[in-house]
Amino acid sequence: MVLDRVSLSMPSGRMWALTGSSGSGKSTLLNLIGLLDRPQQGQIEIAGQCVSGLDAHEAAKVRNRLIGFVFQSFHLLPRLTAWENVALPLVHRAVGRKARRDAAIAQLERVGLGDRIHHRPEELSGGQRQRVAIARALVTRPRLLLADEPTGNLDSESGAMVMSLLRDINLNDQVSILMVTHDDRLAASCDHRIVMRDGRILPPVRG
Ligand SMILES: Nc1ncnc2c1ncn2[C@@H]1O[C@H](COP(=O)(O)OP(=O)(O)OP(=O)(O)O)[C@@H](O)[C@H]1O
Ligand SMILES: [Mg+2]
Numbered sequence: 001m002v003l004d005r006v007s008l009s010m011p012s013g014r015m016w017a018l019t020g021s022s023g024s025g026k027s028t029l030l031n032l033i034g035l036l037d038r039p040q041q042g043q044i045e046i047a048g049q050c051v052s053g054l055d056a057h058e059a060a061k062v063r064n065r066l067i068g069f070v071f072q073s074f075h076l077l078p079r080l081t082a083w084e085n086v087a088l089p090l091v092h093r094a095v096g097r098k099a100r101r102d103a104a105i106a107q108l109e110r111v112g113l114g115d116r117i118h119h120r121p122e123e124l125s126g127g128q129r130q131r132v133a134i135a136r137a138l139v140t141r142p143r144l145l146l147a148d149e150p151t152g153n154l155d156s157e158s159g160a161m162v163m164s165l166l167r168d169i170n171l172n173d174q175v176s177i178l179m180v181t182h183d184d185r186l187a188a189s190c191d192h193r194i195v196m197r198d199g200r201i202l203p204p205v206r207g
Contacts, residue, residue: 002028003199015170015177017187020196026180027148034067034146035059047143064089068137072149074129076121082108083117086136107135111165127158134165147179
């Protein structure tokens with residue numbers, strides 16, 4: 001079993017760091033919370049709703065409505081422009097192309113890329129690509145943003161910019177954030193820190 005006796009309650013509105021050595025189960029936990037995986041045992045509740053018993057179709061709907069994802073390697077589609085990438089999560093909603101485009105452009109402006117809407121990923125820097133990915137995660141107006149090492153592929157300057165953007169989103173858009181990071185300084189700048197080891201959450205250290 002990858003995770004064992006993990007129990008965690010995250011009040012909304014905060015920014016959480018998830019740390020621990022490689023293989024400790026961070027991505028596994030993120031994928032469970034994000035409904036990309038199902039637990040063999042136990043329960044998950046998001047925004048007061050029990051989500052661990054949902055079938056794949058219902059889970060996809062909840063994921064699309066409540067959760068945004070950001071990954072270390074951006075996961076943008078190379079043939080699509082920035083705005084088309086950002087609009088993708090809206091394709092499954094009853095939203096016309098014009099409304100999708102407007103919503104995508106608004107989110108790109110939100111992350112400071114209003115002048116890059118027609119660029120393809122290869123024409124953008126790493127930090128800009130990650131900001132496109134953040135805009136895509138926000139376009140559905142999620143309650144929770146899950147980020148798996150969002151600054152892991154970035155130089156320190158771009159990483160700092162992405163981090164301050166995440167904090168700004170957390171404070172101003174009331175989005176809870178759970179972020180995996182190997183960077184102690186970034187973890188220390190979050191409101192809470194969760195440390196994993198061998199598939200378990202270590203007890204909090206009070207400083
Ligand atoms: N699909 C899988 N099938 C079986 N075991 C897996 C699978 N994915 C991960 N594991 C194992 O689960 C454990 C936790 O992996 P996980 O990817 O969650 O670690 P992590 O903390 O995210 O590590 P890293 O910092 O390297 O990303 C590891 O022992 C890993 O080998
Ligand atoms: Mg991982």
